[in-house]
Amino acid sequence: MNSFLNTDRPQVFCPGCTHERITRGLDNTLVNLNLDADKTVIVTDIGCSGLFDTFFNVHALHGVHGRALTYAAGLKLADPTLNVIVTMGDGGLGIGGAHVLAACRKNLDLTLIILNNFNFGMTGGQYSSTTPSDAVVGSEFLNQAEIPIDICKIAKSAGATYVSKCAGHDPALADELAKAITHKGFAVVETLGMCTGRYTKHNKLTPKVIDQMIVDQPIEGGVVKENQRPEYGKLYRELAKEKTQFPQTLTIEKSFNLTTPQRQEIVILGSAGMRIVTAGDIVCHAGMSAGMNVSIKNDYNITVLRGQSVSEILLSPEKIGYTGIESPTLVMALSLEGVQRREKIFKNLKPSTFVLKEKSVAIPETRARVFEIDFKKFKIRKQDWALASLGVLAKEKVLFSKEILSFALKTRFNEKVYTLAMETIEKIY
Amino acid sequence: MALSFMEGNEALARGAMAAGCNFFAGYPITPATTIFSNMLKMLPPTGGICIQGEDEIASMGYCIGAAMAGKKVLTATSGPGISLYSEQVSFAIGSEIPLVIADVQRLGPSTGSATRGADSDIQFLRWGATAGVPVIVLAPKDALDCYILTIHAFNYAEQFRCPVFIASNKEIGMTKESFDLNSVTLPSLVERTPYKGDNYIPFKADPDKAPPFLPIGGKTLVRQTSSTHGPDGYITIDPEIIAANQQRLRTKLHAARQQLSLYEKNLIPETDTLIISYGITSRAVEDAAKILAQKGQPISTLSLKTLWPVPEQVILKTAANFKRVVVIEMNLGQYINEIRRILGGKKIDFYGQMNGVMITPGKIMEVIENE
Numbered sequence: 001m002n003s004f005l006n007t008d009r010p011q012v013f014c015p016g017c018t019h020e021r022i023t024r025g026l027d028n029t030l031v032n033l034n035l036d037a038d039k040t041v042i043v044t045d046i047g048c049s050g051l052f053d054t055f056f057n058v059h060a061l062h063g064v065h066g067r068a069l070t071y072a073a074g075l076k077l078a079d080p081t082l083n084v085i086v087t088m089g090d091g092g093l094g095i096g097g098a099h100v101l102a103a104c105r106k107n108l109d110l111t112l113i114i115l116n117n118f119n120f121g122m123t124g125g126q127y128s129s130t131t132p133s134d135a136v137v138g139s140e141f142l143n144q145a146e147i148p149i150d151i152c153k154i155a156k157s158a159g160a161t162y163v164s165k166c167a168g169h170d171p172a173l174a175d176e177l178a179k180a181i182t183h184k185g186f187a188v189v190e191t192l193g194m195c196t197g198r199y200t201k202h203n204k205l206t207p208k209v210i211d212q213m214i215v216d217q218p219i220e221g222g223v224v225k226e227n228q229r230p231e232y233g234k235l236y237r238e239l240a241k242e243k244t245q246f247p248q249t250l251t252i253e254k255s256f257n258l259t260t261p262q263r264q265e266i267v268i269l270g271s272a273g274m275r276i277v278t279a280g281d282i283v284c285h286a287g288m289s290a291g292m293n294v295s296i297k298n299d300y301n302i303t304v305l306r307g308q309s310v311s312e313i314l315l316s317p318e319k320i321g322y323t324g325i326e327s328p329t330l331v332m333a334l335s336l337e338g339v340q341r342r343e344k345i346f347k348n349l350k351p352s353t354f355v356l357k358e359k360s361v362a363i364p365e366t367r368a369r370v371f372e373i374d375f376k377k378f379k380i381r382k383q384d385w386a387l388a389s390l391g392v393l394a395k396e397k398v399l400f401s402k403e404i405l406s407f408a409l410k411t412r413f414n415e416k417v418y419t420l421a422m423e424t425i426e427k428i429y
Numbered sequence: 430m431a432l433s434f435m436e437g438n439e440a441l442a443r444g445a446m447a448a449g450c451n452f453f454a455g456y457p458i459t460p461a462t463t464i465f466s467n468m469l470k471m472l473p474p475t476g477g478i479c480i481q482g483e484d485e486i487a488s489m490g491y492c493i494g495a496a497m498a499g500k501k502v503l504t505a506t507s508g509p510g511i512s513l514y515s516e517q518v519s520f521a522i523g524s525e526i527p528l529v530i531a532d533v534q535r536l537g538p539s540t541g542s543a544t545r546g547a548d549s550d551i552q553f554l555r556w557g558a559t560a561g562v563p564v565i566v567l568a569p570k571d572a573l574d575c576y577i578l579t580i581h582a583f584n585y586a587e588q589f590r591c592p593v594f595i596a597s598n599k600e601i602g603m604t605k606e607s608f609d610l611n612s613v614t615l616p617s618l619v620e621r622t623p624y625k626g627d628n629y630i631p632f633k634a635d636p637d638k639a640p641p642f643l644p645i646g647g648k649t650l651v652r653q654t655s656s657t658h659g660p661d662g663y664i665t666i667d668p669e670i671i672a673a674n675q676q677r678l679r680t681k682l683h684a685a686r687q688q689l690s691l692y693e694k695n696l697i698p699e700t701d702t703l704i705i706s707y708g709i710t711s712r713a714v715e716d717a718a719k720i721l722a723q724k725g726q727p728i729s730t731l732s733l734k735t736l737w738p739v740p741e742q743v744i745l746k747t748a749a750n751f752k753r754v755v756v757i758e759m760n761l762g763q764y765i766n767e768i769r770r771i772l773g774g775k776k777i778d779f780y781g782q783m784n785g786v787m788i789t790p791g792k793i794m795e796v797i798e799n800e
Contacts, residue, residue: 009663038648041493052661053652061497062654063490064516070487074494078452079646090687099490102483145560181758237476243473247612249443251431286605288432295606302459302543321716322790323604323709373590 004037006029007055016200018168018193019048019115023055026085026113028174030056033181040083043095047087047122048195049115066096067247068402069103072110080233083181084109089310090116092127093151100151100188106156107185113177114151117195118205125198133351134200138225150191152219161185161228164221168193168211179222185231225420252411254291256376256404261292266313266330267345269338270386272306276334278412280311285410286400287315294322299341308341330399331368333357334385339364354398356389371396373428384424391425433610434595437601438505438573440608440769441531442467445503449618450529451477452500452722454491455508456484456750459543461533464505485510489517489528496526497653503585505531505601508549509540511557515600518592519558520655523678525590525632531583533602536785543603545785546599548708551763555584555737560675565593565674565689566737569601570711573608577615578734579759581691584619589681590639596736598759600709624649633660636677637684682738690740694747697727702797703751705768707733709787710759716790721797728797729750739767748772753800757793759783 005027013020015175030040040058044050046065053060059082063071066423068086074082093114119137120126127135127143130151135142155163157377162183166176168191180187192202217389230238247408266283270276277298292315301307312325328349333339338345339361349355349368359374375391380388393399400408402425409421435443437579442464453468465481472479478495478788482488485506493501506514511532529555531691536542537549550557551616565585567578575597582593624641627648634640637669640660645651652662682689693711695718696703708715711732718730731747733740748754754777756765769777771796780796782788 038650039646041645048665053654057650059650060652060654060662061494061645062656063493064520064655067486067490067517070482070490071497073480073487074452074454074491074496075645076499077480077491078495078498079644082646096482099487102487187687238474240478243470246474247470249433250435251433251712252607253431284434284607285604288434291430293432293607294434295604297600297604301543320606321719322787323600323606323712323714324787324789326481326789326791 001037004032004056004058005028006055010374011047011055012051014197016194016196018117018191022113022115022168022173022191022193023052025173026054026177029177029181032174033178035083039219040085041082043068043074043075043084043086045092046087047089047091047120049087049092050086052073066094067099068092069096069099069110071110072106073103073106075119076108076110077233084111085111085181086110088112088114089129090114090118090122090128097129099156103186104155104160104188105372106232107159107161107229109184109186111181111187111188115192115193116190116198117193117284119195119199121198123194125195136200144399150217153187154266155188156224156227159227160188160224162187162223165190165192165214165219167191167207167214169207169210233277239305252285252288252291255407256290257292261290261317263317264315264330265325265328266315267325267328267342268311268313268332268386269342270309271335272300272304272309273339274309274334274383274386276386278307280313282390282408282412283313283315283399284308285411289411290404291405292317293320295320297323308335308337310338310341328353331355332386332389333361334389336361350387356392358385378427380424380427386425387421388428393427395429430609432607434607435572436463436603437569437572437575437597438463438533438603439580440575441505441595441602442471444576445529446471446475447576448501448570448580448583448617448627449504450477450501450583451498452495452502452548453478453504454480454482454488454495454502455504455506456482458487458507458510460535460603461507461510461531463504464531464533470502482764485513486517488515489710492528493517493521496528497645497651501527501587503529503531507533507535508537508553511550511553511782518559521592522562522564523560524653524655526588526592527586527590527622528592529579529586530592530594532618533597533599533648535599536783538652542785543601546709546731546759546787547783547785548596548598548759548763550709551596551736551760554571554596562678563738564573565589565591565682565735566596567593567691567734568596568707568736569734570607570708570732571601571608573610573613574734576610577613578691580616581616584694585689587621587726588619588639589685590621590630590642590683593643596708598709601659609622630660631662632658632674634677639681647712648770686701686738686740687742689735689738690743692740692743693732693734694730696729696747697722700729700751702728702755703731703748703753703794704728704755704757704797705731705733705738706757707764708759713788713790713793717793717797720790721794736764739771741771744771753778755780755796756786757781757796
């Protein structure tokens with residue numbers, strides 16, 4: 001192919017705009033590299049650089065401002081055989097800064113061409129993230145109060161594996177872009193250019209000035225040695241390949257018949273580190289093995305290593321509707337923090353409610369039947385109290401038989417943990 | 430009989446896998462995070478891709494790119510993330526990109542409460558994108574629904590080439606429960622219609638349909654754009670072309686309203702009160718209805734699974750013979766406006782609650798009894 005340019009969609013840039021030169025430069029690159037049009041996609045965002053996807057006979061995705069790199073990443077991950085080229089202006093660079101940094105860190109095989117023309121051309125020449133503080137732009141004095149960024153330095157420090165800068169009018173542009181596109185990893189090319197419609201009307205910016213800017217701010221162009229590492233997609237696929245185990249759905253067979261299966265509303269009041277959630281899970285497994293429907297909700301702090309841990313469990317022979325606890329049939333009070341979290345429930349407990357209370361835990365006054373146990377006397381560590389409580393319930397014939405509990409522990413734990421759990425439970429028998 | 434045991438978020442992720450999802454990108458946020466962590470366990474062993482975006486905007490961008498390369502994609506977030514998704518959702522709606530978005534709702538506004546439920550986003554999901562184009566929003570009431578509705582969501586996304594939202598809730602997503610997956614017939618899978626022919630025009634479609642699809646990276650060159658476009662995928666300012674496309678985006682969903690109307694109803698003969706609800710609240714409504722029936726005051730219930738497009742005919746026909754309609758919502762009144770619009774002239778009562786806890790069956794009975 002001698003040109004990828006779309007003859008139906010001629011360029012529409014202002015006379016003298018460097019974007020026009022860059023379009024032709026990119027076309028030469030595509031021709032020189034002899035890329036397959038159907039394996040190449042140009043991804044763009046908003047602004048004059050966002051017109052690029054329309055000029056070429058390749059796949060095209062034009063999206064919203066600053067987000068081009070995000071679509072590009074999705075495309076490349078989904079189809080690693082694609083050559084993904086992103087064009088973005090200094091506008092997209094600013095608004096999509098987080099994506100530029102992420103792309104540098106990830107090192108996905110994408111090519112980012114930044115068309116830096118020092119202002120927002122399309123909206124009237126406002127200042128951008130690259131506008132010099134002394135430039136005269138369409139933002140009154142605002143740019144005087146900020147400094148521009150040097151994206152090449154940023155890209156390097158963020159981990160880009162290829163960084164280069166060149167003038168948009170540089171005859172070597174096509175070769176510069178070719179090097180970036182053939183680089184296996186994230187490549188950034190910053191081109192400097194003139195926005196004749198806006199910027200150069202008020203600022204002395206000529207090809208000669210741009211050439212001098214590149215001399216004044218030299219960047220060791222090309223492959224960034226210190227950042228070299230495997231391409232993200234390749235690495236991702238290698239790592240993912242090791243994950244061969246698909247997590248199967250946990251199912252529990254009905255294995256026991258209860259003579260009178262009754263709805264149970266169970267509240268376990270404990271603290272972080274007491275394995276309250278695990279105990280709740282075991283109650284659910286036991287319930288399911290007895291053919292009950294179950295639900296469990298857990299309440300714990302965002303900082304998971306301290307504070308209360310509360311489990312609310314429903315067991316029901318009927319399908320469970322509302323999953324809140326309205327009238328607990330069983331309360332396990334295992335820590336003060338847990339009790340304080342649900343203090344209000346004690347006042348309205350029914351006389352038939354069974355409250356299992358550890359000796360050291362004070363609870364508010366209640367009409368419920370309170371059963372106190374001193375786990376310290378049994379030499380049971382605090383982190384095992386919730387588990388041991390299930391043993392107490394079995395022993396007191398409150399919830400499930402020891403047989404059902406043992407079955408539930410088997411479904412929840414591996415052999416080793418199961419043995420340890422049963423040892424704990426045996427202590428109170 | 431073996432029961433499955435999992436939280437709603439895991440059920441949603443497993444539903445996605447059953448639907449053939451092969452790409453996920455997301456950003457951690459309570460109470461939706463476990464959808465992400467489940468997908469991260471399930472996609473790699475099946476050859477799928479699961480990515481953490483640098484933010485929610487990026488996550489949606491990854492999804493859009495992957496969907497355009499032909500993947501079946503899922504993302505998951507909560508209200509604050511939906512806010513950030515908005516610009517990309519507009520793109521996906523306007524440019525007909527199939528996506529499934531799980532919104533495990535939490536109490537808003539803004540940061541609100543990470544671990545407190547509410548149906549905060551019911552209108553936001555409908556109107557959270559520019560141009561007011563219709564969207565599909567499905568509302569599960571339990572873990573089993575999370576599984577099944579996610580399969581429907583993928584089917585709709587594929588058929589209509591649009592984002593489909595699942596309006597879950599912390600109280601469903603983070604509640605583990607047992608259910609019998611073998612008790613239901615799962616919907617058969619629908620895939621996007623591939624273009625067959627030799628002159629692909631990316632947005633050329635029948636006036637009430639989505640255009641056939643070809644992926645970026647395939648033999649035929651594909652154009653995708655967030656700009657106002659004609660069938661060829663290039664910018665247009667032609668009012669007729671613009672109008673036809675805007676109309677088609679509406680019609681493709683509205684013409685399919687009947688197919689898209691998912692609901693459950695329990696109509697008891699000779700009752701004069703109908704409760705309309707959706708999501709987690711439907712379960713308390715069912716409990717209340719059971720107790721009221723035992724007390725000799727039976728009522729009827731309609732639980733909506735599709736919230737948008739509004740199942741207007743279902744609501745109209747179901748409510749026709751009732752003297753009183755009561756709408757219950759876990760917010761201070763979002764969907765009630767739709768019910769009032771459709772059932773204008775009928776006696777409609779409302780109870781809404783937004784305090785971080787679920788509405789109890791007792792509260793619902795109180796509303797019913799205190800006419």
